[in-house]
Amino acid sequence: MRKSRTPAPPVDSELKALDAHWRAANYLAACQIYLMDTNPLLEQPLQPEHIKPRLLGHWGTSPGLNLIHTHLNRIIAARGRDTLAIWGPGHGGPAVLANSWLEGSYSEIYPDVGRDAAGMGRLFKQFSFPGGVPSHVAPETPGSIHEGGELGYALSHAYGAAFDHPDLLVACVIGDGEAETGPLAASWHSNKFLDPVHDGAVLPILHLNGYKIANPAVLARLPESELDDLLRGYGHEPLHVSGDDPKSVHKAMATALDTAVDRIDAIQRAARDGKTTQRPRWPVIVLRTPKGWTGPSEADGLQISGTWRSHQVPLADVRDNAEQLGLLEKWLRSYRPEELFDAAGRPTEQVLACIPEGKRRLGATPYANGGLLLRELPLPPLERFAAPVDKPGVSVHEPTRVLGTYLQQVMEATRDRRDFRLVGPDETASNRLDAVYGATGKAWQAETLDVDEHLDRHGRVMEILSEHTCQGWLEGYLLTGRHGLFSCYEAFVHLVDSMVNQHIKWLRTTRRLGWRRSIASLNYLLTSHVWRQDHNGFSHQDPGFTDHVLNKAPEAVRVYLPPDANTLLSVAEHCLASRDYVNVIVAGKQPTYDWLSLDAARTHCARGAGIWQWAGTDDGTREPDVVLACAGDVPTQEVLAAAQLLQRHLPELSVRIVNVVDLARLLPHDEHPHGMTDAEYDALFTPDKPVMFAYHGYPWLIHRLTYRRAGHRHLHVRGYKEIGTTTTPFDMVLRNDLDRYRLVMDVIDRTPGLAVRTAAIRQEMEDARTRHHYWIREHGVDMPEVTDWTWNG
Numbered sequence: 001m002r003k004s005r006t007p008a009p010p011v012d013s014e015l016k017a018l019d020a021h022w023r024a025a026n027y028l029a030a031c032q033i034y035l036m037d038t039n040p041l042l043e044q045p046l047q048p049e050h051i052k053p054r055l056l057g058h059w060g061t062s063p064g065l066n067l068i069h070t071h072l073n074r075i076i077a078a079r080g081r082d083t084l085a086i087w088g089p090g091h092g093g094p095a096v097l098a099n100s101w102l103e104g105s106y107s108e109i110y111p112d113v114g115r116d117a118a119g120m121g122r123l124f125k126q127f128s129f130p131g132g133v134p135s136h137v138a139p140e141t142p143g144s145i146h147e148g149g150e151l152g153y154a155l156s157h158a159y160g161a162a163f164d165h166p167d168l169l170v171a172c173v174i175g176d177g178e179a180e181t182g183p184l185a186a187s188w189h190s191n192k193f194l195d196p197v198h199d200g201a202v203l204p205i206l207h208l209n210g211y212k213i214a215n216p217a218v219l220a221r222l223p224e225s226e227l228d229d230l231l232r233g234y235g236h237e238p239l240h241v242s243g244d245d246p247k248s249v250h251k252a253m254a255t256a257l258d259t260a261v262d263r264i265d266a267i268q269r270a271a272r273d274g275k276t277t278q279r280p281r282w283p284v285i286v287l288r289t290p291k292g293w294t295g296p297s298e299a300d301g302l303q304i305s306g307t308w309r310s311h312q313v314p315l316a317d318v319r320d321n322a323e324q325l326g327l328l329e330k331w332l333r334s335y336r337p338e339e340l341f342d343a344a345g346r347p348t349e350q351v352l353a354c355i356p357e358g359k360r361r362l363g364a365t366p367y368a369n370g371g372l373l374l375r376e377l378p379l380p381p382l383e384r385f386a387a388p389v390d391k392p393g394v395s396v397h398e399p400t401r402v403l404g405t406y407l408q409q410v411m412e413a414t415r416d417r418r419d420f421r422l423v424g425p426d427e428t429a430s431n432r433l434d435a436v437y438g439a440t441g442k443a444w445q446a447e448t449l450d451v452d453e454h455l456d457r458h459g460r461v462m463e464i465l466s467e468h469t470c471q472g473w474l475e476g477y478l479l480t481g482r483h484g485l486f487s488c489y490e491a492f493v494h495l496v497d498s499m500v501n502q503h504i505k506w507l508r509t510t511r512r513l514g515w516r517r518s519i520a521s522l523n524y525l526l527t528s529h530v531w532r533q534d535h536n537g538f539s540h541q542d543p544g545f546t547d548h549v550l551n552k553a554p555e556a557v558r559v560y561l562p563p564d565a566n567t568l569l570s571v572a573e574h575c576l577a578s579r580d581y582v583n584v585i586v587a588g589k590q591p592t593y594d595w596l597s598l599d600a601a602r603t604h605c606a607r608g609a610g611i612w613q614w615a616g617t618d619d620g621t622r623e624p625d626v627v628l629a630c631a632g633d634v635p636t637q638e639v640l641a642a643a644q645l646l647q648r649h650l651p652e653l654s655v656r657i658v659n660v661v662d663l664a665r666l667l668p669h670d671e672h673p674h675g676m677t678d679a680e681y682d683a684l685f686t687p688d689k690p691v692m693f694a695y696h697g698y699p700w701l702i703h704r705l706t707y708r709r710a711g712h713r714h715l716h717v718r719g720y721k722e723i724g725t726t727t728t729p730f731d732m733v734l735r736n737d738l739d740r741y742r743l744v745m746d747v748i749d750r751t752p753g754l755a756v757r758t759a760a761i762r763q764e765m766e767d768a769r770t771r772h773h774y775w776i777r778e779h780g781v782d783m784p785e786v787t788d789w790t791w792n793g
Contacts, residue, residue, distance in 0.1 A: 006079075006258060006261075006262055007074070007075075007078035007079065007258065009251075009254065009255065009258075010074070010250070010251070010254050014074075014353075014354075015247065015250050015251065015254075016350070017350050017351075017353040017354055018070055018071065018074060018250050018254070018354055019246055019247070019250060020339070020340060020348070020350045020351045020353075021070045021073070021102065021351050021352075021353070021354050021355070022063075022066050022067055022070045022246070022250075023335045023336065023340060024098075024102060024335070024337075024340040024341070024347060024351045025066035025069065025070065025095060025098045025099050025102060026062070026063055026066050026098075026294055026335055027332065027335040027337050027340065028094070028097075028098035028101060028102070028120070028123065028124075029059070029062040029063075029066060029092075029094035029095045029097075029098045030059060030062075030094070030295070030331065030332060030335075031120075031124050031332065032057065032094040032097065032098065032123065032124050032127035032128075033055060033056070033057035033059060033094060033127070033128075033313060034051055034052060034055060034124075034318065034328060034332075035050055035051065035052065035121075035124040035125070036049075036050055036051065036052055036121075036124065036125050037121030037122055037124055037125035038050055038121065040117055040120040040121040040124055040345065041117055041120070041337055041338075041341060041345055042329070042332060042333060042337060045329070046325060046328065046329040046332075048318075048319045048320070048325065051318050051319045051325070051328075052125075052129065053319070054128075055313045055316055055318070056127075056128035056135050056312075056313070057093070057094055057127065057128050057135045057312065057313065058089075058091040058092055058093070058094070058135065058311060058312050059094070059292055059295060059310055059311075059312065059313065059314055060209065060211070060291040060292045060308075060310040060311040060312070060314075061089040061091065061092040061095070061175060061207070061209060061291070061311075062092045062094050062095040062098075063095075063289065063292070063293040063294050063295070064207050064209055064287060064289045064293065065087060065089065065092045065095035065096065065173065065207070066095045066098065066099065067249065067250075067253060067287070067289065068085075068171070068173055068205055068207070068253075068287070069085070069095065069096070069099040069362065070099075070354060071250075071253045071254060071257050072085060072171055072257070072362060073103070073354045073355050073356060073361075073362070074254065074257075074354045075257050075258070075261060076356040076360050076361075076362070077354060077355065077356040077357075077360075079261065080360070081167075081169050081261070081360075082167055082168050082169065082360065082365065082367065083168070083169045083170070083171060083360070083362065083365065084143075084145070084158075084161055084168060084169075084170045084171070084362075084365055084367040084368055084480070085143065085170075085171045085172075085173070085362050086145070086146050086154050086155075086157055086158045086161070086170060086171070086172040086173065087137050087144070087146060087148060087154070087173050088146070088148075088151065088154030088155070088172065088173050088174045088175050088178045088184075088207075089148070089151075089173060089174075089175035089177070089178065089207065090136045090137035090138075090144075090146060090147060090148010090149065090154075091135065091136050091137075091148050091149075092137070092148070093127075093133075093134065093135050093136045093137050093138070093141065093148060094127060094135075096137045096141055096143070096144065097123065097127065097133070097141060098123075099362070099363070100141065100142045100143055100362070100363035101113065101115065101119075101120075101123050102115075102347055102351065102352070102355070103352075103355045103356075103361045103362070103363055103364075104355075104361070105142045105143065105361050105362075105363030105364040106123075106142055106363060107119060108364070109142055109515050113126070115345075115346055115347065116344050116345040116346055117341075117344060117345025118345070119345070120341075120345050136148035136149050138509065139506050139509040139510045139513060139516060140509070140513065142363035142364065142368070143361075143362045143363035143364070143365060143368045144368060145157065145161065145367075145368050145370070145476065145479040145480065147502050147505065147506055149502065150498060150499075150502055151175070151177060151178040151181055151184070152178055152181035152182065152183035152184045152468070153183055153184070153187075153468070153471075153472045153475075153499060153502075154172050154173065154174055154178060154184065155172050155174060155184055155187040155188065155190065155202070155204060155472075156183065156184075156186075156187040156190060156468065156469045156471070156472020156473055156475075156476065157172075157472050157475055157476035157479070158170040158171075158172035158202045158204075158476060159187070159190035159191075159193070159194060159202055159472075159473055159476065160472060160473040160474060160475060160476020160477040160478075160479075160480070161200075161367065161476040161477070161479070161480040162194065162199050162200035162201060162202050162476075163194070163195075163199050163200075163421065163462075163473070163476075163477055163482075164198060164199060164418040164419060164421075164460075164477075164482060165199070165200040165367065165480065166197075166198055166199060166200055166268075167200065168200035168201075168367060168480075169200060169201050169203060169261070169264065170200060170201065170202045170203070171203050171205060172202055172203065172204050172205065173205045173207055174204055174205065174206050174207065175207055175209075176206070176207065176208045176209065176210070176211075176212070176217035176218075176219050176220045177212040177213075177217060179206065179217070179218070179219050180212075180217070180218050180219075182468070183466070183468035183469070183472065183499075186464075186466035186468060186469050187466075187468070187469050187472060188234040188235075189234070189464065189466075189469070190202070190464075190469065190473070191234070191235045191236070191279075191282055191445070192235065192279065192444070192445050192446045193443045193444065193445060193462060193464070194282075194445065195271075195443065195445065195457055195458055196267050196268045196270075196271035196272070196280060197268075197271050197272050197457070197458060198418060198458055201264040201267075201268065201282070202282070203260055203261070203264065203282075203283065203284070203285065204236070204284045204285070205284070205285045205287055206219070206231075206284060206285065206286045206287065207287050207289075208220040208286065208287065208288045209288070209289055209290060209291035209292075209293070210288075210290070210291050210306070210307075211291050211307060211308035211311065212308065212311070213308065213311050213312075214308050214311075215308065216308075220288070224240065227286065231284055231286070232281075235279070235281055235282065236281060236282055236283065236284035237263070237281050237282070237283050237284070238283075238284050238285075238286050239256040239259055239260055239283055239284070239285050239286070240256075240285075240286045240288070241253050241256050241285060241286070241287045241288070242286075242287070242288035242289070243288075243289070244289065244290050244293060249289065253287070256285050257285070259283070260283040260284075260285055263282075263283045264282070264283065267280040267282065277457070279445040279446055290305055290306040291305070291306060291307065291308065291310050291311065292304060292305040292306065292307070292309075292310025292311075292314055293305065293306075294334070294335075295310055295314050295331060296310075296314050296315060296327050296328075296330075296331050299314070299315055299323075299324060299327055315327055315328050315331075366481075367480045367481070368479075368480075369515070369516060369517055370478065370479050370480045370481035370482070370517070370519045371481065371516070371517020371518045371519050371579075372481065372517050373480065373481030373482075374481045374482070374517070374518070374519060374520060375417070375419065375481075376577075377410070377414070377419075377420060377483045377520070377576055377577060378410075378413040378414065379410065379413075379573055379576060379577060380406065380409040380410065380413065382406070382569050382570065382573055382598055382602075383598060384409070385402060385405050385406045385409075385569060386402075386565075386566050386569060386597075386598035386601075387402060387564075387565045387566055387594045387598075388597075389566065389594045389595070389596060389597040389598075389600075390597075392593075392594070392595045392596065392614060392615070392791060393593045393594070393595060393640070393790065393791025393792075394593075394594070394791075395593070395594045396591045396592065396593055396594065397564075397565040397591065397592065397594055398432050398565075398588075398589055398590060398591055398592070399562070399564060399565040399568040399587050399588055399589065399592055399633070400431055400432040400433060400525070400527050400568070400587060400588070400589040401432040401433075401435070401589070402565040402566075402568065402569065403433065403525070403565075403568055403569060403572055403587070404432055404433040404434060404435035404436060405435045406569060406572065406573075407422065407433060407435070407436050407485070408435040408436045408438050408439045409439075410576070411436050411439035411440050411460065412439045414460075414483075415439065415440070418460065419481070419482040419483055420460065420482065420483045420484060421460045421461070421462055421473075421474070421477055421482070421483075421484045422436060422460070422461045422462065422484065422485050422487065423461075423462040423463075423470040423473055423474050423484060423485070423486050423487070424462070424463055424470060424486060424487040424488055425463065425464065425465045425466065425467050425470055425488060425489075425492070426463050426464070426465045427463075427487060427488065427489060427528070428442075428461055428463060428487060430528065430589075431487050431489075431525070431527045431528060431589055432527075432589040433487055433525075434454075436461055437453075437454045437461070440456065440458075440459050440460045440461060441454045441455055441456025441458075441459035441461065442454050442455055442456060442459045442461045442462070442463055443456065443457075443458075443459040443460065443461065443462050443463075444456065444457065444459065445457060467488060467492060467493065467495040467496050468495060468496060468499065470486060470488070470496075471486065471496040471499045471500070472499070474486050474522065475499070475503055475522065478519050478520050478521075478522055479519060481519065482520065483520040483576065484520070484522075484523070485523045485524075485525060485576070486522070486523065486524050486525070487524075487525045487527065488524065488525070488526060488527075489526075489527070489528040489533075489540065490526040490527065490528060490529040490530060490533075490542065490543055490545065490586065491528075491530070491533065491539070491540045491541060491542040491543075492540075493524065493526055493545045494542060494544065494545055494548070497545070497548050500522070500548075500549065500582060501548075501552065503522055503582065504549075504552040504553055504556050504557060504582050505552075505553070507553070507556040507580050507581070507582070508552075508553040508555065508556050510580070511555065511556070511580065518579040518580045519579065519580060520576075520578075520579060521575060521576075521578040521579060521580065521581040521582065521583050522581070522582045522583070523572075523575045523576060523583045523585070524545075524582070524583065524584045524585060525572075525585050525587065526545060526584060526585065526586045526587075527586075527587055527588060527589045528540070528589060529543065529586060529587075529588060529696070530542065530543040530696070530697070530720050530724070530732075531588075531632075531633075531634035531696070531720075531729070531732055531733060532588055532589070532590045532634070532729060533724075534726065534727050534728055534729050534731070534732050535726060536726070537724065537725055537726035538724040538725050538726075541720070541724035541732075543586070543696055543697035543698065543719075543720050544697065544698055545584065546559045546584060546586065546663065546696075546697050546701065547697065547698060547701050549582060549584050550663065550664070550701065550705070552582075554664070554667070554671060554672040554673070555673060556580065556581055556582060557581065557582050557584075557664075558575070558578075558581050558582070558583045558584070558662070558664060558674070559583075559584045559586070559662070559663040559664065560575070560583065560584065560585045560586070560605075560661055560662055560663070561585075561586050561587075561631045561632045561633075561660070561661060561663065561696055562585065562587050562601075562605070562633070562661055563592075563595055563630070563632065563633045563636040563659060563661070564592055564593065564594050564595045564596060564601070564633065564636075565592065565594055566594065566596050566597065566598045566600075566601035567595075567596060567601040567604065567605055567661060568585070568587045569598070569601070570598070570601045570602045570605040571585055571587075571605055571661065572585065574605065586632065586696060587633065588633045588634070590729075592633050592637070593637065593791060595612075595636070604659070604661060605661050605662075608660070608661055608662035608664075608665040608674060609658060609659070609660040609661065609662065609665040609666070609676070609684060610658065610659065610684070611656060611657065611658055611684065612657040612658070612659055613657075615640055615643055615657040616628070616643055616654075616655045616656050616657040617643075617646075617647055617651070617653065617654055617655045618654050618655060618656035618657075619654075622654065623654070623686060623689065624654045624655060624656035624686065624689060625653050625654045625655065625689065625751055626653065626654075626655055626656070626689060626690050626691075626692065626747050626750075626751050627655075627656045627657075627658055627685055627686060627689055627690070627691040627692070628642060628643055628655055628656070628657050628658070628692050628694070628743065628747070629657075629658040629659070629660060629685065629691055629692070629693040629694070630657075630658070630659055630660070630693070630694045630695075631659070631660040631661070631663060631693075631694075631695050631696055631702075632694075632695065632696025632697075633696075634696070634733060634738075635694035635695060635696055635718075635719075635738060636659060636694075638694055638733055638738055638739055638740045638743060639657065639694045639740075639743065640657070640791055641740035641789055642740040642741075642743035642744050642747075643655055643657055644791070644792075645740060645741075645744050645765075646744060646747060649744075649758075649761045649764075650754075650758065650761070653747075653751070653754075655747075656686075658684055658685065662674055663701075663705065664705075666681075666702065666705040666706050667705050668708055668709075678709065678710065681706075681709055681711075682709075682710060682711065685709075685711055685715075686711060686714075687710040687711045688710075688711060688714060689711070689714060690714050690716065690747070690750040690751050691711065691714055691715045691716065692716055692718070692743055692746045692747060692750070693715060693716065693717045693718065694718050694719070694738055694743060695717055695718065695719040696719065696720075697719055697720055698719055698720055698721075698722075699717035699718060699719035699720075699721070700717075701719075702715070702717045702719070703715070703717060714750075716746055716750060718736070718737055718738045718742065718743065718746070719736070719738060720736050720738075721736045721737065723735045723736050724736075727776070728776050728780075728781060728782045729782060730772065730776075730782040730783070730786045730787075731772070731776055731782070734769060734772060739769070741765040741766070741768045741769050742765070742769070744761070744762075744765045745762050745765050745766065748761065748762045748765075749762075768785075771783065772786070
């Protein structure tokens with residue numbers, strides 16, 4: 001561990017330099033909200049034509065963020081410590097943009113926005129302007145890994161960034177609005193998982209300015225003693241900074257940061273020297289400053305600064321209201337820009353005195369551009385883990401248990417480099433991945449008891465019963481250059497719908513930014529899925545996450561439904577090696593027939609969708625009479641059972657079996673990179689033959705993916721119809737009309753010429769469904785013809 005040097009308390013000259021930097025950042029932040037590019041240094045009196053026609057942005061939080069940024073610069077420069085800042089109040093984009101421009105990192109990435117008057121003008125005009133940059137901290141913002149739109153994720157992102165980066169300090173600014181969200185509240189517990197030996201440190205900075213958009217903030221109205229009790233209950237020791245006098249606040253902030261970093265250094269040093277194994281109490285800074293600090297105190301007879309009215313644009317009518325225009329000019333000139341920038345618009349030496357050099361600048365740190373740090377994941381050969389398959393449908397394995405042995409070796413291979421983690425909400429063993437405990441335990445810094453299993457202060461399996469926190473940890477981990485996998489019950493991954501949406505938007509935007517390097521994909525393993533949640537019941541039955549993901553940017557999303565253990569291995573290997581995607585893998589954990597050998601699985605997965613000629617009666621010499629398609633492990637078994645029934649009862653019928661692993665293959669080629677051309681799709685599914693598609697999830701997704709295909713009117717999809725309860729496994733498929741008997745009935749109903757001459761066969765299928773209904777109510781288990789079914793094709 002690098003021992004940082006405690007800087008001396010700032011003297012007056014240093015305080016003046018810090019104040020100059022802060023005033024410059026405030027000036028630049030305010031001007032971004034209001035000004036076009038024609039009068040950036042206010043060399044002329046402010047005129048309506050200098051003002052943007054649409055005033056957008058958030059001023060209220062910006063002065064506090066500028067203060068924090070200024071003082072983080074001092075700490076970094078003085079101590080030489082690698083630091084990443086997470087800006088929870090990311091709507092304060094003007095502040096972060098202002099600081100990256102002041103430190104020069106912005107102009108290095110965007111040379112047309114130089115550190116001079118012309119560049120300053122471009123900085124102002126582009127903010128929240130067509131063809132410019134977003135008003136929030138976004139992927140376009142240097143030094144950011146955190147989209148500032150939706151609130152609640154700053155602290156979990158910060159901890160994810162700190163895991164396995166032992167020399168990194170992550171300063172996490174939490175706004176008082178964000179502090180009211182459920183995801184943020186749960187993420188305070190992340191300090192029980194932070195290993196002071198192998199991980200970096202997170203310094204939360206709770207920025208309380210009193211108000212949200214229109215209401216008081218809860219934590220800002222708590223008495224200090226009550227707030228301290230809350231933070232201490234979370235495992236932190238609070239340090240307070242408050243006031244509205246800049247000089248005293250600068251002194252207090254410098255002292256608080258020095259104290260906090262000294263405590264962090266001491267905690268890490270003691271742990272790494274082996275002097276303590278106790279869970280530390282980490283510092284937290286509580287910063288109280290007025291909302292809209294240094295802005296206009298009032299307008300039109302109403303108080304602005306220190307109230308919710310300063311949250312966005314304090315003076316909203318400056319183009320048409322001469323009085324407000326005058327107030328704006330007075331406000332901007334109060335920062336004395338002539339002292340902060342020279343005649344050419346360059347920041348003065350005093351303004352730049354506190355800024356660190358090179359990659360230690362907050363806008364230039366490689367930790368905020370994780371692809372710069374990313375290494376290839378050492379993936380072991382699949383042959384060591386594959387299920388032996390001499391013939392389809394003979395042997396049985398639990399697919400996720402097989403995957404668990406593979407992930408154990410990934411953990412082993414990354415033991416020393418520590419750049420792979422498995423996260424999930426208390427379900428690693430439940431999801432049959434517990435083989436990983438042979439390589440690493442579960443991260444845990446709190447109390448342990450003799451009865452506990454696999455808890456490990458240095459573990460890399462992360463379990464907390466908050467899907468939001470798991471998601472935030474993994475996002476922060478990936479965005480700072482590492483790899484990982486999120487394992488979750490299928491029904492409850494919906495809790496992170498909004499978070500994954502934000503991450504996909506981030507990935508889509510970064511693909512257009514040449515300076516952003518590729519990061520490892522965000523990989524989901526969804527198991528304990530809808531068709532085998534018969535024991536937990538209706539509340540645990542929801543396969544709709546795939547619908548949500550496939551609504552998003554096609555270049556960034558992939559959805560896979562491997563039908564057996566070897567296809568799961570092949571898909572997992574591909575996903576773990578991929579970059580810049582969100583990969584969703586849906587796979588069962590219950591015993592499942594092995595359909596494909598490893599070589600066949602690899603070929604099939606590379607194809608994404610293909611004919612299983614060994615399973616059907618389509619010999620390739622003529623067009624099939626009907627296509628039975630499937631996606632998912634349980635639908636695949638039901639389709640093969642239906643094919644077996646058809647071969648027994650209608651041997652003359654030519655049945656083609658198509659299995660789909662990659663759902664995006666169903667899309668047209670011009671809508672998704674994995675999509676099939678019309679010629680490919682028609683060759684596989686035929687343009688005019690009936691297709692019975694047994695799908696793992698909601699049936700209308702398949703219709704949405706294929707509605708433009710020539711054969712869509714012949715497509716009939718069976719899937720989950722939101723009918724569930726606590727029942728037997730086969731009853732789940734039967735209730736939703738996905739069972740083998742219903743599929744045979746569908747073939748009879750929809751294949752021309754079959755209905756009349758095969759009425760007796762259809763009746764036999766219907767009778768089997770009825771017999772099942774009474775059987776399970778008497779015996780409590782599925783019929784022997786279902787439980788004892790085997791593939792003998």
